[in-house]
Amino acid sequence: MVLELKNITKNFGGISALTDVSFQINEGEIFGLIGPNGAGKTTLFNVITNMFPPTSGEIKFLGDKISGLKPHKITDKGICRTFQNIRLFSQMSVLENVLVGSHCRSKSGVINSVLRTKAQRKEETNSLEAASELLELVGLSMFQDTIAENLAYGQQRRLEIARALASNPKLLLLDEPAAGMNETETESLFDLIKKVQKRGVTVLLIEHDMPFVMKLCDRITVLNFGKKLAEGTPAEIQSNQEVIEAYLGAEEDDEIA
Numbered sequence: 001m002v003l004e005l006k007n008i009t010k011n012f013g014g015i016s017a018l019t020d021v022s023f024q025i026n027e028g029e030i031f032g033l034i035g036p037n038g039a040g041k042t043t044l045f046n047v048i049t050n051m052f053p054p055t056s057g058e059i060k061f062l063g064d065k066i067s068g069l070k071p072h073k074i075t076d077k078g079i080c081r082t083f084q085n086i087r088l089f090s091q092m093s094v095l096e097n098v099l100v101g102s103h104c105r106s107k108s109g110v111i112n113s114v115l116r117t118k119a120q121r122k123e124e125t126n127s128l129e130a131a132s133e134l135l136e137l138v139g140l141s142m143f144q145d146t147i148a149e150n151l152a153y154g155q156q157r158r159l160e161i162a163r164a165l166a167s168n169p170k171l172l173l174l175d176e177p178a179a180g181m182n183e184t185e186t187e188s189l190f191d192l193i194k195k196v197q198k199r200g201v202t203v204l205l206i207e208h209d210m211p212f213v214m215k216l217c218d219r220i221t222v223l224n225f226g227k228k229l230a231e232g233t234p235a236e237i238q239s240n241q242e243v244i245e246a247y248l249g250a251e252e253d254d255e256i257a
């Protein structure tokens, strides 16, 4: 098991954003987190990465308790995320953006960097090779010297995934990766996430594009008003009466079937 959430509750003052949420994600799964607006999905990502701590409950990653660790320690352990709104270094090149992502794996310290020791140069070469390989994976090799903000929207989203993968995560959290994408971009994102899974990376994603989620995910958890409403395979979720009812009052985008 890669990730285990036990009875996670998160309150913001009087607002209960998450109440007693538990689920487990197995190695190699693509796991979907869905639910109407305000259901607590992004809060759950923030709690997993400890942007803020849960009010109560426990999170285990690869068997070790991670709740309470600093966010960068959680990245070091092998969890990396993307955000709902694109957060690239817009004035840096595509390649540089990916290299920044690999920085947390860098072992040579300041002294090595200043003296440009052999170990440091070797590490630089390795990072460059890994970054080139990731740009190939996300289909952006030909844009490696392009300034990030000049990429098309769908390409920027793929670059974010490459940057997240540069930290060599075992678990990748994607917050609405298909948001704002056209049909072609969404198809290419689908293929990319499948390729990420084939590399052995477990994926947890929040997404409102229901056909996309249903086709892509192995299992899904549904949140509603901060509580877990259902969990199962896409087919089980689509035929779950409570889930259908929760979505009846939701926006068109969110329709389940």
Ligand SMILES: Nc1ncnc2c1ncn2[C@@H]1O[C@H](COP(=O)(O)OP(=O)(O)OP(=O)(O)O)[C@@H](O)[C@H]1O
Pocket: 012, 015, 016, 017, 035, 036, 037, 038, 039, 040, 041, 042, 043, 044
């Ligand atoms: N930092 C915060 N301070 C106070 N309340 C917050 C904070 N973050 C989230 N909330 C509240 O927690 C609840 C859950 O919000 P959250 O953003 O996690 O939902 P969501 O399922 O990701 O929604 P969406 O699909 O619209 O992104 C909402 O009522 C929200 O207003």
